[in-house]
Amino acid sequence: MPGACSGSALRASACGGSALGACAHGGSALRADALSRLFRRRSGHGRDASAVLLALLLGICTLPVAAQDLLIRNARVHTVDSAGTLDGTDVHVRAGRIVAVGKGLAAPGTQVVEAEGRALTPALFGGVTALGVEEVSLEPSTVDNVYTPAVGASPQTALPRPEFDVRPAFNPASMVIGVNRVEGIGFALVAPGAGGSIFAGIGAVARLDGRSEAFVDKSEILIIDLGSDAAAMSGSSRAAQYMLLEQSAREARPGNRALRDSDYQLLTAAGREVLAEYLGGGRIGFKVDRAADIRQVLAFARRTGSRAVIIGGSEAWKEAAALKASSTPVLLDALTNLPGSFDQLGATLENAARLHRAGVRFAFTQSGDATHNARKVRQGAGVAVAYGLPWEAALAALTHSPAEIFGLGGQLGRIAPGYQADLVLWSGDPLEVTSVATAMWIEGRPQSMRSRQAELRDRYRPK
Amino acid sequence: MTRSLFLIVACVLSGTAAIAEPWQSTYVPRASEATLIRGATVLDGTGRRLENADVLLRDGKVAAIGAGLDAGDALVIDGKGRWVTPGIIDVHSHLGVYASPGVTAHQDGNEMIDPVTAGVWAEHAVWPQDPGFATALAGGVTTMLVLPGSGNLIGGRGVVLRNVPATTYQAMKFPGAPHGLKMACGENPKRFYGGKGQAPMTRMGNVAGYRQAFADAQHYRRQWQDYEREKGSGSKKSKDKDKDDKSPAPPKRDLRLETLVAAMAGEIQVHIHCYRADEMAVMLDLADEFGFKIAAFHHGVEAYKLADRLAQEGVCGALWADWWGFKMEAFDGIWENIAFVDHPENGCAIVHSDSSEGIQRLNQEAAKAMARGNQAGLNISPERAMRWLSANAAKSLGIADRVGTLEPGKMADVVIWNQSPFSVYARADQVFIDGALVHDRLRPKAMPASDFMLGQPGAEVSP
Numbered sequence: 048m049p050g051a052c053s054g055s056a057l058r059a060s061a062c063g064g065s066a067l068g069a070c071a072h073g074g075s076a077l078r079a080d081a082l083s084r085l086f087r088r089r090s091g092h093g094r095d096a097s098a099v100l101l102a103l104l105l106g107i108c109t110l111p112v113a114a115q116d117l118l119i120r121n122a123r124v125h126t127v128d129s130a131g132t133l134d135g136t137d138v139h140v141r142a143g144r145i146v147a148v149g150k151g152l153a154a155p156g157t158q159v160v161e162a163e164g165r166a167l168t169p170a171l172f173g174g175v176t177a178l179g180v181e182e183v184s185l186e187p188s189t190v191d192n193v194y195t196p197a198v199g200a201s202p203q204t205a206l207p208r209p210e211f212d213v214r215p216a217f218n219p220a221s222m223v224i225g226v227n228r229v230e231g232i233g234f235a236l237v238a239p240g241a242g243g244s245i246f247a248g249i250g251a252v253a254r255l256d257g258r259s260e261a262f263v264d265k266s267e268i269l270i271i272d273l274g275s276d277a278a279a280m281s282g283s284s285r286a287a288q289y290m291l292l293e294q295s296a297r298e299a300r301p302g303n304r305a306l307r308d309s310d311y312q313l314l315t316a317a318g319r320e321v322l323a324e325y326l327g328g329g330r331i332g333f334k335v336d337r338a339a340d341i342r343q344v345l346a347f348a349r350r351t352g353s354r355a356v357i358i359g360g361s362e363a364w365k366e367a368a369a370l371k372a373s374s375t376p377v378l379l380d381a382l383t384n385l386p387g388s389f390d391q392l393g394a395t396l397e398n399a400a401r402l403h404r405a406g407v408r409f410a411f412t413q414s415g416d417a418t419h420n421a422r423k424v425r426q427g428a429g430v431a432v433a434y435g436l437p438w439e440a441a442l443a444a445l446t447h448s449p450a451e452i453f454g455l456g457g458q459l460g461r462i463a464p465g466y467q468a469d470l471v472l473w474s475g476d477p478l479e480v481t482s483v484a485t486a487m488w489i490e491g492r493p494q495s496m497r498s499r500q501a502e503l504r505d506r507y508r509p510k
Numbered sequence: 511m512t513r514s515l516f517l518i519v520a521c522v523l524s525g526t527a528a529i530a531e532p533w534q535s536t537y538v539p540r541a542s543e544a545t546l547i548r549g550a551t552v553l554d555g556t557g558r559r560l561e562n563a564d565v566l567l568r569d570g571k572v573a574a575i576g577a578g579l580d581a582g583d584a585l586v587i588d589g590k591g592r593w594v595t596p597g598i599i600d601v602h603s604h605l606g607v608y609a610s611p612g613v614t615a616h617q618d619g620n621e622m623i624d625p626v627t628a629g630v631w632a633e634h635a636v637w638p639q640d641p642g643f644a645t646a647l648a649g650g651v652t653t654m655l656v657l658p659g660s661g662n663l664i665g666g667r668g669v670v671l672r673n674v675p676a677t678t679y680q681a682m683k684f685p686g687a688p689h690g691l692k693m694a695c696g697e698n699p700k701r702f703y704g705g706k707g708q709a710p711m712t713r714m715g716n717v718a719g720y721r722q723a724f725a726d727a728q729h730y731r732r733q734w735q736d737y738e739r740e741k742g743s744g745s746k747k748s749k750d751k752d753k754d755d756k757s758p759a760p761p762k763r764d765l766r767l768e769t770l771v772a773a774m775a776g777e778i779q780v781h782i783h784c785y786r787a788d789e790m791a792v793m794l795d796l797a798d799e800f801g802f803k804i805a806a807f808h809h810g811v812e813a814y815k816l817a818d819r820l821a822q823e824g825v826c827g828a829l830w831a832d833w834w835g836f837k838m839e840a841f842d843g844i845w846e847n848i849a850f851v852d853h854p855e856n857g858c859a860i861v862h863s864d865s866s867e868g869i870q871r872l873n874q875e876a877a878k879a880m881a882r883g884n885q886a887g888l889n890i891s892p893e894r895a896m897r898w899l900s901a902n903a904a905k906s907l908g909i910a911d912r913v914g915t916l917e918p919g920k921m922a923d924v925v926i927w928n929q930s931p932f933s934v935y936a937r938a939d940q941v942f943i944d945g946a947l948v949h950d951r952l953r954p955k956a957m958p959a960s961d962f963m964l965g966q967p968g969a970e971v972s973p
Contacts, residue, residue, distance in 0.1 A: 185697070185837040223835060362968065382867050385610045385642055386963075392611075393968025415867065419835035426874065429934030474885075480874050480934045481881035500834075500844045504886055507814050508846075509853045 115143040115468075115491035118154040122162035122472065126462045127169055127447045131439065138167065140468040143490035148462055160472075160486070168442060168477050169460050170233020170469035170489060172449035173421035174412030175332075175358055175378055178224050178235050179217040179253060179261070181418050191216035192250075194242040207295065207314060209269055210321040211248030213239045219257050223419055225498040228255045230422035231471035231484035234263075234450075234459060236378075236412075238332070241272045244280050245288050246295070247334075249321070252453045254469075256489035266453040268356065269325040270332045274340050274390045289343060296351055299323040326351045330453070332378070336361040337390040345373055356452060358412070361394040367405035376408040376452045381427035383414060399444065400435030410449035411441075429478040441478060533633070535683035537672055539944035544568040546581040547926060550589025555596040555900035555915035559893035565594055567922040570945040575916055587940070593930050595896055596916050597652025597923030597943065599903035600869050601781070601828045602808050602862035605643055606636035606656055606671075606679070610866060620659035621666065625703055625710060626723045628691070629765030630666035632658050636679040639960040642866040647673050647949045647958065649870035650925035650938040653684060655907055660694035660783040661702050663710065663719040667769055668692050668781065670907055674943055675958035688908040690805070691773045693720065695784035695793060696839045717792060724800040727770035733761040734771075779805040779908050781828070785839035787815035794823060806906040808862060809833075811843035814850035817857060826858035826906040827851040830868070831875040831882075848876075848898060849883020849890055860906060861898045872899055877932035892932045921945075 117140045124136040126148065137152040138145060182189035194211040217237060227235075233255055239248035252266035272280065273288050281288040294313050297303055299322035314322060325331050333344040336359045345366070348355035357363055360377040363370060370377065384396045395401075402409045411424045411431075428441040436444075447460030458467050468491040475482035487494040545567045552560040554575065564579040565572065607619040618635035621627040636656055646654070652673050658665035668690035671682040695716065704711030710719050740758040772778045780797070784790050784807045797804050806826035807813060811834055813820060813827035820827055829851065834843025852859035861876045863869035880895040904914025913921050922945035928937050941949035950956050 183835060183838050183841060185701075226835075365968075382870075384870075385645060385866055386966075386968075388611050389613070392966045395968070415865075416833065416836050420832055423832065426878075426934055430871070430874075433935045433937055478934060480877045481932060483881065483885055503842055504844050504846050507817075507844075507850065508886060509817070509850055509888070 122167035140491040166473040169446040173232040173235030177418040193240040207244035207246045209246040233469045268330040332356040338362040338365040341366045361391040364401035378412045380414040381431040396434040399431040535685040536680040540946035542945035544584035546584040547589040550594040553896040567945040593927040596900040600654040603654040609640035620661035622661040625663040628664045628769040633669035641960045646869045652923040657692045665692040693782045695789040727767045730767035787812040821854035821857040828860040828862040831878040845882035848879035873931035
């Protein structure tokens with residue numbers, strides 16, 4: 048129904064509907080699972096008009112109409128802050144931000160959600176994904192996050208392109224985003240994938256509520272692929288990867304005229320400019336697993352003054368002291384424990400627990416189908432707990448730690464005054480595989496808990 | 511064709527009745543002591559749940575299950591607060607044929623030189639030192655079907671293995687278990703061969719490929735029948751013609767067609783990789799045309815659209831809990847797939863892995879599927895969902911008379927969990943195969959590790 052979102056008639060009639068009180072007339076109480084219960088009706092002939100309207104309202108038109116003020120009452124609030132977990136606690140949201148966390152809060156005129164003691168967490172980080180830039184992995188026409196010059200392309204085209212930036216290709220309406228958002232995933236790194244060179248390109252953190260300006264300022268990261276996975280992009284040699292990396296860095300170094308004026312340039316002028324920015328204190332994500340590569344990366348970051356983020360890091364636990372000393376964070380897959388390659392001989396399900404004990408900052412991502420199944424990060428966090436990670440630390444690695452890694456630690460990932468009201472209410476323990484997200488808000492706006500998969504489910508639900 | 515003719519052909523094809531079948535299992539159950547697990551919550555795999563129950567293992571078999579069993583000379587394990595289940599059976603594994611580390615030399619799962627390679631057997635490529643066997647055991651997996659990959663229309667024979675550490679695959683081979691035949695629908699075969707400009711290039715080509723292969727097998731079967739008939743009347747003929755009493759020469763053996771004849775004879779369980787509901791229906795027609803029975807559709811992300819038909823035809827769905835979207839034929843995946851396939855009378859849902867990571871936590875996959883089914887309004891208990899991991903899997907492999915449930919007389923494949931296995935935090939404390947303790951989390955040094963992990967940096971990391 049194109050155009051429906053801007054229609055004020057729709058807005059008026061939606062607000063007039065009494066089912067939800069979503070427009071905050073007089074603080075009508077809303078059970079948090081009312082949305083999902085409402086939609087549990089069978090679709091098809093039986094679906095009434097208000098439900099359709101609601102789907103439109105919540106699924107498509109969240110920006111103009113939904114309330115940004117709310118009071119969530121009586122939740123088990125996992126603050127991911129020094130306050131820890133607070134039972135029987137209220138969270139007051141005004142203009143999309145958390146303004147108070149405490150017991151017995153009053154907010155006259157504000158829509159109230161009764162949490163009935165259930166767990167409330169910050170919205171989760173979905174990991175390193177291609178959300179919004181990949182619809183069907185094996186259909187090239189739907190995949191936009193990989194820069195792979197065609198065979199036979201001009202030498203210029205085939206140059207390494209650190210300046211390749213996935214952001215302009217982002218499609219906030221991708222159904223893959225909706226499928227993951229209903230699982231409590233509120234933000235994720237939208238990253239370039241391995242392409243034709245060790246420089247995958249630039250990604251950034253996106254908010255996943257369907258907004259068109261999805262990327263968060265200053266969350267950019269340049270992704271570089273190293274290690275055995277990247278051998279084919281670098282003359283089949285790990286040594287050549289470092290050679291190319293060093294040469295690129297030298298080309299980009301301001302004032303290095305000799306190299307820049309040489310006949311053979313590895314990077315384009317734009318590439319040199321971009322790389323110079325990142326080397327001058329930007330965030331560079333290095334996809335590496337082996338301890339020796341982690342050491343190389345740390346040395347490179349020290350030499351160039353860049354801020355390294357380790358992505359993968361199967362053997363990061365072995366370099367925990369160096370990671371801690373250099374304040375280098377790790378994005379890891381908690382489910383990696385097999386030597387998938389010779390770079391991962393030290394992979395263990397205790398990686399997260401060991402990094403935590405050493406005081407290394409880390410966040411969860413996952414390497415299975417990181418995009419379509421980004422929602423699986425939650426399971427990885429639970430498994431990490433089963434293998435020695437404290438529960439609170441596991442939740443932090445899904446919320447505040449990734450926010451901090453991308454420079455958003457003051458805005459996202461905590462339930463505390465001043466933070467964005469990106470919140471998820473859960474049916475049970477948020478890390479448990481049998482729990483589901485029952486309600487979700489991003490900047491205080493209620494999110495639809497239906498995805499395309501819910502439509503399919505309801506069409507084929509057994510009678 | 512009558513059953514007796516089948517038998518004649520089968521007999522001929524396997525040499526003569528007097529010669530032992532080649533490629534025999536050399537598996538021998540390990541020495542075990544009688545063990546009584548006392549006072550546990552037992553999910554017996556038949557759909558029953560027993561509280562505070564005892565399970566007695568003796569001589570490698572489940573001897574008794576109930577309350578207040580007499581331990582006699584048995585070793586007693588305290589099951590209080592713990593859960594006991596049958597060993598988990600994965601019907602879709604590539605352990606050993608796509609072993610870790612995933613180096614070129616370990617790519618032994620897809621003989622993609624021809625769309626029909628029914629003559630190859632996965633067991634001839636199984637590397638028993640794949641570290642994935644031990645990590646699967648830590649997840650409670652005691653039996654698995656190792657299959658060829660899905661690159662071909664008819665990929666070859668799969669083998670049922672006992673998950674015990676061994677130097678040879680023969681020592682893992684499940685004695686007397688039928689082979690599985692791996693077939694594949696859809697995108698994979700047509701993508702690979704079509705991309706090379708050869709058949710199959712389309713789904714039409716896929717089906718023509720299966721049909722021609724089975725038609726060839728029918729012809730081959732007839733040749734052997736004719737030969738048998740001639741041989742039977744051979745002596746008469748020679749008298750008439752006054753020639754020597756030479757028997758007629760047997761037709762040349764064709765390993766491809768032998769496999770297909772055996773599948774048509776019901777001696778091999780047919781397992782078909784097939785995602786879309788419409789393609790499953792096509793394969794059911796194919797099975798009708800050539801008179802074979804499909805044991806299970808694997809992956810089947812759209813099986814929920816055909817759940818009633820699958821139940822009516824007695825075909826199992828071996829499925830993931832949450833994989834979807836990585837290719838077009840996986841676009842309609844939903845969480846509730848397993849629960850919906852389980853729902854009809856005679857529905858046969860199986861949780862499978864196809865993954866060295868997934869096989870380590872099939873219990874969690876079942877937990878996810880159960881929770882989503884219940885959220886969709888079904889009423890699925892853990893004891894019912896347990897069947898997806900054991901009894902139903904055993905049925906599709908043709909070994910339900912020996913494993914899959916904890917009933918007296920069954921092989922004593924048993925897992926003791928530290929809590930409900932339907933939790934992300936659950937760990938398998940002890941795993942028994944044929945009554946022998948093969949994994950004991952509390953004694954890590956006694957746990958199996960592959961030769962490959964010995965002396966490796968990181969070998970000290972367990973798990």
